[in-house]
Amino acid sequence: MAKKNDALEKEAACPVAANASSVREQIFHGLAGSYSAYDHCISTRLFPLKLIAGWTNLLRREEAIPPNSLVIAASYRLDKIFLLDVTTSKLSLLEHRRNGGIVPRRAVPEATPPGTDLHRWLGEMAERLSNGQVVVEPIDPLDGSTCGLSAFxxxxxxxxxxxxxxxxxxxxxxxxxxxxxxxxxxxxxxxxxxxxxxxxxxxxxxxxxxxxxxxxxxxxxxxxxxxxxxxxxxxxxxxxxxxxxxxxxxxxxxxxxxxxxxxxxxxxxxxxxxxxxxxxxxxxxxxxxxxxxxxxxxxxxxxxxxxxxxxxxxxxxxx
CATH class of the missing domain: 2.60.40.1470 (ApaG domain)
Known part of the structure; x- marks a missing residue:
């Protein structure tokens, strides 16, 4: 899926370059769903292999993530970052706490069998797509150019x-x-x-x-x-x-x-x-x-x- 997602990312070697028109077009291509209210917009993208390597290396150097984690998905402003632990295979969201701390929160049910977090996470989204629980529509209801996978x-x-x-x-x-x-x-x-x-x-x-x-x-x-x-x-x-x-x-x-x-x-x-x-x-x-x-x-x-x-x-x- 990461390889196929390369088609969505195209030349987005720098996914936070705010003035790049190609990146603007991709902001709402999040395979893990998008939502907005007022000026708050979140669109979570599954990263292609090139960006997984790039962001993982960068955040490891800054000691922003554990050394055994891969950045596999994130929102375009890095408001949300999903990590895959390569030793336990657990998938977690880096959650911002009110006291300013950042802690990992498991992104799948706690009872998920070991080693299947990413598979279950992607499979659940695929199931929601197939049964019509989530659909493609404008993420900003007043801007038809923002079509993406709505999480509502x-x-x-x-x-x-x-x-x-x-x-x-x-x-x-x-x-x-x-x-x-x-x-x-x-x-x-x-x-x-x-x-x-x-x-x-x-x-x-x-x-x-x-x-x-x-x-x-x-x-x-x-x-x-x-x-x-x-x-x-x-x-x-x-x-x-x-x-x-x-x-x-x-x-x-x-x-x-x-x-x-x-x-x-x-x-x-x-x-x-x-x-x-x-x-x-x-x-x-x-x-x-x-x-x-x-x-x-x-x-x-x-x-x-x-x-x-x-x-x-x-x-x-x-x-």
Missing amino acids: PRSGPLLSRAITRGIEVEGSSVYDPVQSSFIYSIRLRMLTPGEPGALNAAERGFETAQLRGRHWILRGADGEEEHVHGDGVVGRYPLLREGGWREDMQRGSSYSPTGLRVGETMEGTFIYQSMSGRGGHVSFGGEILLVPGELRNPTGAEFAVELPPFPLVVPEYIY
């Missing part, structure tokens, strides 16, 4: 999904060891006729619907709930229609229905990605509040679209 679950038990009045919402998260937190993805769209759960305009009661607010429910391991209310999502107020949305934005620091900046018409699904913080929560859910018509000209009463809870748990396989 798109099927299976780690994805939550619900349909309310023909509006579908999906939610999932990925653990980010770089910040010891979770990054979550919320996907919102109006279903089109012919899709399961779709309604026509008469059945829905509206042609368009605009996001007005959110109500998140974060649940802790002890069952305690934290409720978060707010207008829009980071200043965004998408106007949903069949097949796409309009990217309306808030002007200034406060919300006003008549003060929104009318944005560009977009196709596909509205996607919002953010960080959950380090609050020790185990699930994330809630509801999204929509207004029929437009916020400046509503055609009906506000209604809620349910977001069933999805888990915030550190996975057995770390990518």
